[in-house]
Amino acid sequence: MARIQIFSSFTEKPHVFSSHSFSSFTRPYYFPVHFKTNTSKSLKFQSKISCAYKPTLNSASEINSNENFNEIDDKLREECGVAGIYGDPEASRLCYLALHALQHRGQEGAGIVTVHDNILKSITGLGLVSEVFNESKLDQLHGNLSIGHVRYSTSGSSSVLKNIQPFVASYRFGSVGIAHNGNLVNYNLLRNFLEERGSIFNTSSDTEVILHLIAKSKARPFILRIIDTCEKIQGAYSMVFITEDKLVAVRDPYGFRPLVMGRRSNGAYVFASETCALDLVDATFEREVYPGEVIVVEKDLSVQSFCLMPRRDRKACVFEHIYFSLPNSVVFGLSVYQARSEFGKILAMESPAECDFVIAVPYSGVVAALGYASEAGKSFELGLIRSHYVGRTFIEPTQGIRDIAVELKLAPVKAVIEGKNVVVVDDSIVRGTTSKKIVKLLKEAGAKEVHMRIATDILSVEQLCDSIGADSLAFLPLEKLKNVMGDGYCYACFDGKYPVLPQPVEWDY
Ligand SMILES: O=P(O)(O)OC[C@H]1O[C@H](OP(=O)(O)OP(=O)(O)O)[C@H](O)[C@@H]1O
Numbered sequence: 001m002a003r004i005q006i007f008s009s010f011t012e013k014p015h016v017f018s019s020h021s022f023s024s025f026t027r028p029y030y031f032p033v034h035f036k037t038n039t040s041k042s043l044k045f046q047s048k049i050s051c052a053y054k055p056t057l058n059s060a061s062e063i064n065s066n067e068n069f070n071e072i073d074d075k076l077r078e079e080c081g082v083a084g085i086y087g088d089p090e091a092s093r094l095c096y097l098a099l100h101a102l103q104h105r106g107q108e109g110a111g112i113v114t115v116h117d118n119i120l121k122s123i124t125g126l127g128l129v130s131e132v133f134n135e136s137k138l139d140q141l142h143g144n145l146s147i148g149h150v151r152y153s154t155s156g157s158s159s160v161l162k163n164i165q166p167f168v169a170s171y172r173f174g175s176v177g178i179a180h181n182g183n184l185v186n187y188n189l190l191r192n193f194l195e196e197r198g199s200i201f202n203t204s205s206d207t208e209v210i211l212h213l214i215a216k217s218k219a220r221p222f223i224l225r226i227i228d229t230c231e232k233i234q235g236a237y238s239m240v241f242i243t244e245d246k247l248v249a250v251r252d253p254y255g256f257r258p259l260v261m262g263r264r265s266n267g268a269y270v271f272a273s274e275t276c277a278l279d280l281v282d283a284t285f286e287r288e289v290y291p292g293e294v295i296v297v298e299k300d301l302s303v304q305s306f307c308l309m310p311r312r313d314r315k316a317c318v319f320e321h322i323y324f325s326l327p328n329s330v331v332f333g334l335s336v337y338q339a340r341s342e343f344g345k346i347l348a349m350e351s352p353a354e355c356d357f358v359i360a361v362p363y364s365g366v367v368a369a370l371g372y373a374s375e376a377g378k379s380f381e382l383g384l385i386r387s388h389y390v391g392r393t394f395i396e397p398t399q400g401i402r403d404i405a406v407e408l409k410l411a412p413v414k415a416v417i418e419g420k421n422v423v424v425v426d427d428s429i430v431r432g433t434t435s436k437k438i439v440k441l442l443k444e445a446g447a448k449e450v451h452m453r454i455a456t457d458i459l460s461v462e463q464l465c466d467s468i469g470a471d472s473l474a475f476l477p478l479e480k481l482k483n484v485m486g487d488g489y490c491y492a493c494f495d496g497k498y499p500v501l502p503q504p505v506e507w508d509y
Pocket residue numbers: 323361362363364365391392393394395426427428429430431432433434435
């Protein structure tokens with residue numbers, strides 16, 4: 001079977017490059033998640049791990065690590081934002097802006113790598129983009145080529161600087177930097193294999209195995225090392241690589257995570273997780289990086305496109321449209337705003353409620369709430385105000401922080417709420433932290449009845465309604481969600497049908 005194909009001038013009609021075979025895999029995988037109720041009952045949910053399950057910590061260095069794994073926290077951990085720019089003298093500043101636009105995808109740490117005089121220079125730090133970078137830091141990042149990353153950890157401690165990407169490593173043919181969004185399901189297997197053969201790891205992140213595999217590969221040139229590596233890693237990966245003279249963008253064959261390509265008017269190429277980042281740096285959207293595609297941008301800004309084999313049916317993460325992405329982005333070719341609005345409208349048809357008006361759980365619930373209100377013929381009010389100074393709570397790394405963050409972040413408007421029956425729309429319930437607190441806040445503000453409406457599906461609705469203290473609770477049934485989104489999406493968060501599980505790897509070294 002063909003190993004890789006080259007796309008000719010970015011059409012989807014590739015020609016064969018060389019040959020190899022691959023196995024296919026489909027087996028559901030569940031994680032039990034314990035959900036604490038207000039009566040101290042523990043509800044069990046199917047996990048929210050999506051396409052990428054969290055590997056257990058069993059590699060030697062992970063077990064021996066001093067890192068503070070203070071929480072076994074099985075949940076949706078999919079985000080992270082990546083950006084790459086080639087051909088602009090302000091590459092690091094553009095990368096900084098792109099990371100700002102992608103901040104909602106990861107708040108734990110940020111980093112940028114540039115190349116100047118053939119040397120890769122990296123600055124990474126814990127915290128938000130604005131906390132990690134300032135003028136003097138950006139002044140140190142010269143050159144017209146850069147990559148960047150905002151992190152929401154899937155593997156490896158969230159609070160350890162060495163796990164913050166991009167990672168940079170040197171091997172016998174040069175240096176390479178990587179920024180990765182995704183989760184490798186065969187990380188443990190790969191890491192154990194590499195450690196047994198003497199590899200020394202610097203981080204506890206799954207992403208690091210990619211660098212080791214590139215260095216170990218016998219293939220040449222560099223692009224074939226990447227392709228060779230992609231044949232060994234399994235799971236979700238949208239990544240950008242930087243070398244002394246190349247920018248490479250790669251998306252896994254299922255296209256789980258988004259990755260788009262744009263161009264600035266000066267010809268510079270820009271890659272980013274979401275189109276909102278292209279908009280901010282004045283890059284025109286060209287197209288998605290196709291699932292299974294490897295795009296190489298050279299110094300003269302010539303571009304080559306390769307296709308990983310075998311090709312797979314797309315399994316884009318439906319949670320990008322539900323929650324992860326910003327509503328001003330177009331993700332997997334579909335406007336996030338339109339998708340969320342549609343979810344809200346269908347929710348209103350499916351689960352109407354007697355109410356005076358509709359409110360949203362800001363920020364991510366707003367568009368679905370607007371859709372719900374317009375379909376229900378009710379007004380939309382700002383019943384909850386969201387602080388500008390608190391980030392996304394769901395992607396905070398620990399339950400302690402999330403508990404405080406919800407209360408710091410959301411405040412009811414008593415003048416709106418008092419004595420009213422309200423429908424409250426949110427995009428999702430994951431751990432229940434937000435909805436439980438919202439119902440309490442609204443009741444304390446004098447709401448007569450609080451009807452929670454959630455624009456995604458979930459299990460155990462009755463118990464959950466009790467536990468969050470709402471007067472009614474309804475979800476958008478999975479089948480309805482599927483009607484909006486159609487084929488080509490991964491619904492594993494809801495139906496447990498995980499497209500990728502660890503499979504044996506063919507080693508040639
Ligand atoms: O059930 P939970 O565990 O509380 O998680 C779900 C909540 O978290 C998310 O919002 P988040 O605060 O992360 O982001 P936002 O501010 O962008 O809405 C989501 O929209 C829900 O409100």
